[in-house]
Structures are given as structure tokens and as C-alpha cells.
Amino acid sequence: MSSSNVTVEADVPPPNKHPYHLVDPSPWPLVASLGAGLMLFGIILFAHHNVHWVFGVGLLIVLATMFLWFRDVVRESRVPGLHTPIVRLGLRYGMLLFIASEVMFFVAFFWAYFHFALYPEHVSGAAKAVWPPAGITTFDPFHLPLLNTLILLLSGTTVTWAHHALLENDRKGLVQGLGLTVLLGMMFTFFQVVEYAEAPFAFAGGGIYPSVFFLATGFHGFHVIIGTIFLAVCWFRARAGQFTPQRHFGFEAAAWYWHFVDVVWLFLFVCVYVLGAGPTAH
Structure with a gap:
């Protein structure tokens, strides 16, 4: 309590x-x-x-x-x-700059995707200017991709619950919220592995669409794994009582990173899965 x-x-x-x-x-x-x-x-x-x-x-x-x-x-x-207060301020600036650099990291992937999506005539060897390229069968965006979107959105609420519990000095709520967030992150990774295993296109020799798809979603999945580990470390530290309402920058940085991962996935879901959908695989 x-x-x-x-x-x-x-x-x-x-x-x-x-x-x-x-x-x-x-x-x-x-x-x-x-x-x-x-x-x-x-x-x-x-x-x-x-x-x-x-x-x-x-x-x-x-x-x-x-x-x-x-x-x-x-x-x-x-x-x-x-x-000291100055050191804590510097740590926050450092984390914000790190997340900004990660944003530019994903801007490059979105740039590559939209370059070919908006100008499909630039696809080398394409017989017809269309996106997705002819012969590519895409995922149904309202199947596994939608499920993973709901999982990440729910994880954003649980990590916010954990943060609020910490500010209220509710250690039990902090541990429970962090534990649920870690489990949801693991679920997201599991379903992405299932999605890749059932992909209707291959990465090797599949052309430009599989390249930009696996590059963008794969690196996002890698960031989800990093964020899950980040939050898991915070879970162990929370159980050990190392966070207080006044001193908890390690958890705060993990929460910022996780919200960044959530926002990137929303852009991926809308731009790559929904707007970029073609003939879908059953």
C-alpha cells in the first residue's frame, strides 16, 4: 500500500x-x-x-x-x-540527447522507406512503378501487427503506473507495474519472432521491400529487447529498494526510453503496415 x-x-x-x-x-x-x-x-x-x-x-x-x-x-x-542536483540535471540532458540521436537513427530508415514508397519508379528492375513492388505479399496489418501495437500501448500504461506508484512511495505498485511492463515487452518480442517466421517474403534476395521492412522493424525489435533489459534491471533494483520518490533517475531514463520505443512503433504500424499494405497473406 x-x-x-x-x-x-x-x-x-x-x-x-x-x-x-x-x-x-x-x-x-x-x-x-x-x-x-x-x-x-x-x-x-x-x-x-x-x-x-x-x-x-x-x-x-x-x-x-x-x-x-x-x-x-x-x-x-x-x-x-x-x-548533486547539477549532476542529475546533466544526466537528464544526456538521456534526452541520446533519445534524440535515436530518433535520427530511425529517421534514416523512414527516409529509405518513403523514398521508394512515394517514388516506386526508383526501384531498380521494377517492370511497373507500384508500391509495394509487384509480386510482394504483405502482412495483414490488423492481425499480429495490431496485436503487437496493443501490447506496446498497454506496456506504456503499466510503466506509467509504475512511475506514479514510485512517486507515491508505493513500492508494491512499482514492482508490479515494472514486472508487467517487462512481461509485455517479452510478449512483443515473441510475437515479432512469430511474424518473421511466417513472413510471406524473404530477407535474402527479396528485393527492396523486404530490405526496408526488416531493417526498420528489426532494429525497432532490437530496441524493444534493450528496453526490456533496461526495465528488468530496474525491476531488480526496485525490489532491492534502491529507488526513492526523490532519487530514481535510472528508472526515469528507462521509462523515457520505453515511451520512445512505443512512439516509433506507432509510426511503423501506420506507415509500413497500414499505409504500405498491398495484397495480404492469409
Whole structure:
């Protein structure tokens, strides 16, 4: 149940003589770069020589670095006085700029899609200027795509419920709302896997439509997975009592990211699935 006596935390004086945040020396940026480089090199080896283990080693290094780096960030956030009001403001600006960069990331995908959707005569080798290209059978937008849309919209309400519960010092509501949001994110990913498995067109050799479709929806699905992990970490932290009504930027950033993912999907659903629908597969 929510508590009516919400305590207000006083700002602890910073441990330094200034209110700003100086990053401590850390090995994780270098280790993460090495792991990402191994993954890229492994993809090349897999594509040309069918060698798998290099990519696997790089992936393990990246996953281990993520866990250890996130652990250090969580520990840092719990040091009294380190996250001053100026530092918290800077963190919010940083997250907003990151989401803005992600918006431009998806603008490129929408640009590619609308370039060919509005000017189908630019499709190489097309016998007739039509979009979707002749011979392409698309998804029924009011089948699995609509179900996934409802799932993401519902997840937006549950994460907002969790945020409101946190502000009201309702830890039980916070944990329940976050848990439901994580489950809904996993459901979305599951149904997208089902959708891809039943796709009436192939990615390899399928032409421009499958390329822009899988690129836009696939990268969005990747962001859903990242957001689900983000919220799952917040769920564990909420269970451990690490968020308070005054100090919860980690959860707030995850909620912002999740709402961004929801909005991008709404644009994808309307533009790609509904407006871009052609002859649908049964």
C-alpha cells in the first residue's frame, strides 16, 4: 500500500569541492571496444569462412562488460552526495540527447522507406512503378501487427503506473507495474519472432521491400529487447529498494526510453503496415 508519510531526502554535501561529476578511471570502455571489434571481425569470418567462435567470444566479452559496467554505475549512483542536483540535471540532458540521436537513427530508415514508397519508379528492375513492388505479399496489418501495437500501448500504461506508484512511495505498485511492463515487452518480442517466421517474403534476395521492412522493424525489435533489459534491471533494483520518490533517475531514463520505443512503433504500424499494405497473406 502507498505510504502517506513520504520522507523528503536532504541533499548530502558532495564528497568533492565542486558539484560536478568526474568519471573515475574505468577499464570497461576499452574492454567493450575490444569485444565489439571481435564481434565485427567474427561476423566477417562467419560470412566468408564459416568460423563461429570469434563472434561468440566477442559477444561474451560484451555481455560481461555490460553487467560489470552497469554494476559500477549502480554502485556510483548510491554514493551519498555524488549525484548533486547539477549532476542529475546533466544526466537528464544526456538521456534526452541520446533519445534524440535515436530518433535520427530511425529517421534514416523512414527516409529509405518513403523514398521508394512515394517514388516506386526508383526501384531498380521494377517492370511497373507500384508500391509495394509487384509480386510482394504483405502482412495483414490488423492481425499480429495490431496485436503487437496493443501490447506496446498497454506496456506504456503499466510503466506509467509504475512511475506514479514510485512517486507515491508505493513500492508494491512499482514492482508490479515494472514486472508487467517487462512481461509485455517479452510478449512483443515473441510475437515479432512469430511474424518473421511466417513472413510471406524473404530477407535474402527479396528485393527492396523486404530490405526496408526488416531493417526498420528489426532494429525497432532490437530496441524493444534493450528496453526490456533496461526495465528488468530496474525491476531488480526496485525490489532491492534502491529507488526513492526523490532519487530514481535510472528508472526515469528507462521509462523515457520505453515511451520512445512505443512512439516509433506507432509510426511503423501506420506507415509500413497500414499505409504500405498491398495484397495480404492469409
